Amino acid sequence: MERLDIQTPHKNYPVIIGDGLRFKLTEFLSKSYSAYVIITDDHVAPLYLEDVKTALSFSTNVFDFVVPAGETAKSFATYKRLIDDIVALNLDRKSCVIALGGGVIGDLAGFVAATFLRGVAFIQMPTTLLSHDSSIGGKVGINHEHGKNLIGAFYHPEAVLYDTECLKTLPASEWRSGLAEVVKHAIIDSPELYHRMRQEIPTFDAIDLHTFAPLLKAAMAVKANVVANDELEAGMRKFLNFGHTLGHAIEKESGYGVLSHGEAVAIGMIFALRLSERIYHIALPVAEIIAWFKRLSLPIAIPKGLTSQQLLERMKYDKKRADGHIVFVLLKAIGEPEVTPVEDAVISNLLAEFING
Numbered sequence: 001m002e003r004l005d006i007q008t009p010h011k012n013y014p015v016i017i018g019d020g021l022r023f024k025l026t027e028f029l030s031k032s033y034s035a036y037v038i039i040t041d042d043h044v045a046p047l048y049l050e051d052v053k054t055a056l057s058f059s060t061n062v063f064d065f066v067v068p069a070g071e072t073a074k075s076f077a078t079y080k081r082l083i084d085d086i087v088a089l090n091l092d093r094k095s096c097v098i099a100l101g102g103g104v105i106g107d108l109a110g111f112v113a114a115t116f117l118r119g120v121a122f123i124q125m126p127t128t129l130l131s132h133d134s135s136i137g138g139k140v141g142i143n144h145e146h147g148k149n150l151i152g153a154f155y156h157p158e159a160v161l162y163d164t165e166c167l168k169t170l171p172a173s174e175w176r177s178g179l180a181e182v183v184k185h186a187i188i189d190s191p192e193l194y195h196r197m198r199q200e201i202p203t204f205d206a207i208d209l210h211t212f213a214p215l216l217k218a219a220m221a222v223k224a225n226v227v228a229n230d231e232l233e234a235g236m237r238k239f240l241n242f243g244h245t246l247g248h249a250i251e252k253e254s255g256y257g258v259l260s261h262g263e264a265v266a267i268g269m270i271f272a273l274r275l276s277e278r279i280y281h282i283a284l285p286v287a288e289i290i291a292w293f294k295r296l297s298l299p300i301a302i303p304k305g306l307t308s309q310q311l312l313e314r315m316k317y318d319k320k321r322a323d324g325h326i327v328f329v330l331l332k333a334i335g336e337p338e339v340t341p342v343e344d345a346v347i348s349n350l351l352a353e354f355i356n357g
């Protein structure tokens with residue numbers, strides 16, 4: 001079992017990583033709660049919900065809510081349904097929400113926890129590779145018709161319990177999605193971690209959980225360190241958004257679920273690398289990264305049918321925008337991200353080239 005400690009000005013909490021944590025969940029609860037509300041989805045529920053309920057069987061107040069799997073669950077409609085059902089239970093403020101699932105469930109359940117009775121305790125139990133990222137740092141929320149994650153809060157969990165046994169049942173598409181964020185953490189962190197990952201995960205087929213586990217922990221440590229230094233995204237936390245400015249626009253414009261979050265971020269990273277070269281007049285190892293992404297089965301091109309105008313307009317809703325400009329996380333070198341406003345015309349020209357070539 002491994003442990004990372006997240007320390008922020010507002011909250012300290014542990015991230016526990018290990019096999020079979022769902023069976024011993026109570027060992028990691030720092031206190032008991034008046035009720036437990038498990039929120040999960042219809043892919044995860046048949047696999048792991050009963051295990052978690054069994055671990056909580058000492059309590060007579062355990063409730064579970066199962067939502068449809070996928071990004072579309074991060075909606076006002078699903079949020080309202082959950083809040084209506086939870087309010088009807090007449091629970092008190094000593095209740096605890098448990099998010100059992102991937103990034104969508106963590107964001108949605110976390111937003112329910114942050115807003116029900118102005119905030120109740122919340123535990124993240126990530127079950128996917130992607131949620132190595134989203135479960136840490138307290139970003140919770142839902143999507144809006146204008147874009148991803150536009151409604152939300154910073155609301156930390158009491159603990160993150162990452163049962164790595166759940167990764168064994170993940171489909172390949174979920175592995176790809178999570179892999180993109182693992183790789184992102186290396187690219188923004190340091191040449192050392194980037195080279196280590198390139199060597200140790202040369203291809204998608206070469207991944208085995210045993211050798212991958214230390215890399216996953218290294219990616220989580222990058223995230224933990226950034227969050228500890230900039231809890232509310234006033235500065236360096238924006239670096240974690242590398243690839244997301246275009247990635248979120250692609251996800252939204254192609255229709256949630258067509259590409260996974262990680263796949264859209266992979267394309268966004270390639271675009272941000274090209275934009276970095278253009279704006280800073282530097283050479284980055286873009287060809288090397290493209291070749292690596294291809295071996296990892298990650299997409300590198302904008303899906304057919306999307307136009308530069310459409311993506312530009314969508315990016316205008318990005319949360320990083322400032323003073324009328326779309327803001328990108330660019331790279332001066334591997335491990336040297338920088339937050340930079342970019343003129344619409346520059347984005348638009350490169351998008352057109354990216355789409356056509």
Ligand SMILES: O=C(O)C(=O)C[C@@H](O)[C@H](O)[C@H](O)COP(=O)(O)O
Pocket residue numbers: 133134136137139148149181233237238240241244319
């Ligand atoms: O935790 C963060 O900060 C991140 O930006 C991590 C991202 O990888 C993650 O996808 C996040 O949900 C995006 O946040 P948003 O603020 O752009 O909605």
